[in-house]
Amino acid sequence: MRLSPDQRSALTSLWLAGPATLAMVVFIFLPVAIVAVLSFTDYQFGASSFNWSGLDNYIKLFTSSIGQRAITNTLLYVAIVIPFSVGFGLFVAIGLHQMSTWAPRLSNVMKTVYFLPVAATLVAMSVAWQMVLHPSLGIVNQSLAALGAAPQNWLSDRGLVLYTLAMIGIWQSIGYNMVLFLAGLAAIPSDLYDAAEVDGAGSGWSRFWTVTWPMLGPTTLFVMVVTATNAFRVFETVATMTKGGPAFASDTLVYALYREGFVYFKAGYASAITMVFFVFLLVLTLLQFRVVEKKVHYR
Amino acid sequence: MSNILELRDVTRVFGDRTVLDRVSISIRQGSFTTLLGASGCGKSTSLRIMAGLDRPSGGDVLLDGKTVSGLTAYERNVAMVFQSYALYPHLTVAQNIALPLTMRHLSTLGRVPVLGSLVPGASEARRMILAKVGETAEALGLGELLDRKPGQLSGGQKQRVALGRALVRDPSLFLLDEPLSNLDARLRVRMRSEISALHRRTGKAFIYVTHDQTEAMAMADQIVVMIGGKVAQAGAPRELYERPANRDVAAFVGHNAINFLEQGDGIEIGNSVAGLRPEDLSPDTAGTLSARLESAEYLGSEIVLGLRSAKGTEIRAIAPGDYAVPAPGSELRLGFSPRKLHLFDATTGARLETAA
Numbered sequence: 001m002r003l004s005p006d007q008r009s010a011l012t013s014l015w016l017a018g019p020a021t022l023a024m025v026v027f028i029f030l031p032v033a034i035v036a037v038l039s040f041t042d043y044q045f046g047a048s049s050f051n052w053s054g055l056d057n058y059i060k061l062f063t064s065s066i067g068q069r070a071i072t073n074t075l076l077y078v079a080i081v082i083p084f085s086v087g088f089g090l091f092v093a094i095g096l097h098q099m100s101t102w103a104p105r106l107s108n109v110m111k112t113v114y115f116l117p118v119a120a121t122l123v124a125m126s127v128a129w130q131m132v133l134h135p136s137l138g139i140v141n142q143s144l145a146a147l148g149a150a151p152q153n154w155l156s157d158r159g160l161v162l163y164t165l166a167m168i169g170i171w172q173s174i175g176y177n178m179v180l181f182l183a184g185l186a187a188i189p190s191d192l193y194d195a196a197e198v199d200g201a202g203s204g205w206s207r208f209w210t211v212t213w214p215m216l217g218p219t220t221l222f223v224m225v226v227t228a229t230n231a232f233r234v235f236e237t238v239a240t241m242t243k244g245g246p247a248f249a250s251d252t253l254v255y256a257l258y259r260e261g262f263v264y265f266k267a268g269y270a271s272a273i274t275m276v277f278f279v280f281l282l283v284l285t286l287l288q289f290r291v292v293e294k295k296v297h298y299r
Numbered sequence: 300m301s302n303i304l305e306l307r308d309v310t311r312v313f314g315d316r317t318v319l320d321r322v323s324i325s326i327r328q329g330s331f332t333t334l335l336g337a338s339g340c341g342k343s344t345s346l347r348i349m350a351g352l353d354r355p356s357g358g359d360v361l362l363d364g365k366t367v368s369g370l371t372a373y374e375r376n377v378a379m380v381f382q383s384y385a386l387y388p389h390l391t392v393a394q395n396i397a398l399p400l401t402m403r404h405l406s407t408l409g410r411v412p413v414l415g416s417l418v419p420g421a422s423e424a425r426r427m428i429l430a431k432v433g434e435t436a437e438a439l440g441l442g443e444l445l446d447r448k449p450g451q452l453s454g455g456q457k458q459r460v461a462l463g464r465a466l467v468r469d470p471s472l473f474l475l476d477e478p479l480s481n482l483d484a485r486l487r488v489r490m491r492s493e494i495s496a497l498h499r500r501t502g503k504a505f506i507y508v509t510h511d512q513t514e515a516m517a518m519a520d521q522i523v524v525m526i527g528g529k530v531a532q533a534g535a536p537r538e539l540y541e542r543p544a545n546r547d548v549a550a551f552v553g554h555n556a557i558n559f560l561e562q563g564d565g566i567e568i569g570n571s572v573a574g575l576r577p578e579d580l581s582p583d584t585a586g587t588l589s590a591r592l593e594s595a596e597y598l599g600s601e602i603v604l605g606l607r608s609a610k611g612t613e614i615r616a617i618a619p620g621d622y623a624v625p626a627p628g629s630e631l632r633l634g635f636s637p638r639k640l641h642l643f644d645a646t647t648g649a650r651l652e653t654a655a
Binding site for chain 2: 201
């Protein structure tokens with residue numbers, strides 16, 4: 001049997017894209033669908049049956065104080081991490097980009113140093129942070145004491161713990177954002193800077209607002225999406241350093257999901273948390289791509 | 300007429316590479332000067348040094364008789380048009396053209412969209428800018444496009460916007476860096492005459508960098524030919540064509556590549572090289588040169604003949620369009636006027652003045 005060229009090319013496409021599509025359906029879409037179904041039940045891991053419970057799981061998440069705490073903590077954490085991580089990432093990238101013209105070697109060393117936290121395992125880094133932030137032995141409190149300031153319980157003070165974790169989150173993501181911004185900076189045509197210079201926008205500040213910032217638009221959008229998704233997923237630092245405590249002051253969505261699902265085996269409730277988490281990410285991504293994309297690519 | 304701009308013994312060294320070697324160029328007030336040369340000859344670097352975007356390693360830059368080495372491009376008040384147009388992609392056509400004016404007439408606070416209108420004097424400045432931008436855009440035929448972004452424009456339209464941005468600010472001097480090289484051939488010819496018209500209208504000095512000798516010949520009243528980081532010859536197009544200072548300039552200038560003949564190619568020239576342009580060499584039964592015909596390109600108004608001398612040198616000659624081309628391989632006699640013969644030193648390549 002001879003196939004027409006159209007049929008043959010269709011077959012090739014199917015052969016190339018088919019396996020990946022199948023894997024995606026089986027390993028991503030199907031589990032999401034199952035989780036979505038489970039979130040309307042009271043299913044427990046290991047149980048042989050379950051009952052439909054309607055929206056009970058969602059009502060519990062949004063009305064119980066622990067559920068609300070997890071949601072507000074996560075949103076606050078994201079709201080702190082995004083601006084600082086993106087801002088510092090851009091700041092460091094511009095600094096190192098300019099440095100590479102007069103001290104390329106030092107600039108490369110600094111890039112590596114900034115990137116280390118990204119490459120390192122966050123769990124291992126958390127141990128290091130625990131030492132640094134130790135109430136009596138840690139270098140932070142020692143320095144504060146030496147300066148005459150009052151030492152703080154960084155990880156066990158209810159009012160402080162979330163900010164401490166956010167600070168570590170920022171520290172961890174600056175390097176990654178810096179690398180993305182460096183790539184964006186390298187792609188800006190030098191002609192535009194020349195034009196800005198001729199047009200009278202040659203001083204540092206106007207150069208930044210006339211050329212650098214607008215030309216980094218697409219990069220900034222991407223960096224914000226990546227930072228936001230990573231911030232929403234905050235888990236390692238919470239699990240290793242605070243376990244959501246003290247008194248749920250640092251409880252976050254993913255940590256709550258882990259606790260409910262894998263410690264208390266409440267698969268139904270954990271599924272509901274997963275769905276909420278999923279919707280947050282979906283809305284965020286859609287918002288950024290639909291609304292901001294038009295403003296960023298200048299069409 | 301005085302010199303608006305002067306480079307005096309300007310040298311530019313990048314690392315261990317000398318890009319400009321003691322270059323001296325004078326630009327007369329209101330003139331149209333072309334810097335002509337192959338890529339890498341230092342013409343763009345010269346332009347950037349004139350603009351103040353690059354600093355010379357040695358030598359002086361004089362604007363209106365005063366040294367400007369310490370001044371930025373903006374302080375020199377020069378306008379520049381870039382090969383890539385260098386339009387700001389996030390600004391509309393109107394905002395692109397207005398940018399030099401907003402930078403000059405509005406304070407940092409006054410440039411902020413809404414807040415800016417509260418700054419004293421900002422709204423008058425805005426009105427003035429709007430009027431000037433409208434005027435410039437009308438003159439360049441951009442009136443309909445003012446609200447578009449550069450991404451929606453064709454190459455020719457972008458080129459006009461770039462020109463508009465240069466025109467709007469009334470600069471002391473226009474610098475154009477290969478502004479037409481990204482356009483297709485037909486548009487290039489049209490923009491060429493538009494730029495010439497712009498030059499006549501503004502009466503300002505234009506300095507135009509190009510590698511295209513046709514562009515240079517068509518537009519300039521002074522051509523500076525640059526070869527290997529040095530000024531090979533500067534002068535009017537006619538002077539360059541009729542009396543090239545050396546072999547390289549002769550090879551660069553002229554629509555048809557010049558023939559170089561040596562002793563033994565059928566002419567008695569002693570120990571030198573003769574340059575003879577194809578358009579000065581045509582079939583003539585009484586001619587003194589003899590060569591074998593290899594090819595003929597019919598171009599309508601003329602026929603370009605490809606020949607080879609007895610010694611093996613390639614020779615090109617131009618015959619009138621109605622010339623009956625003999626079969627390839629036949630021996631042809633070619634005639635030329637001795638006045639049109641350029642003689643160059645065989646070793647240095649410099650022009651020898653004993654020709655005529």
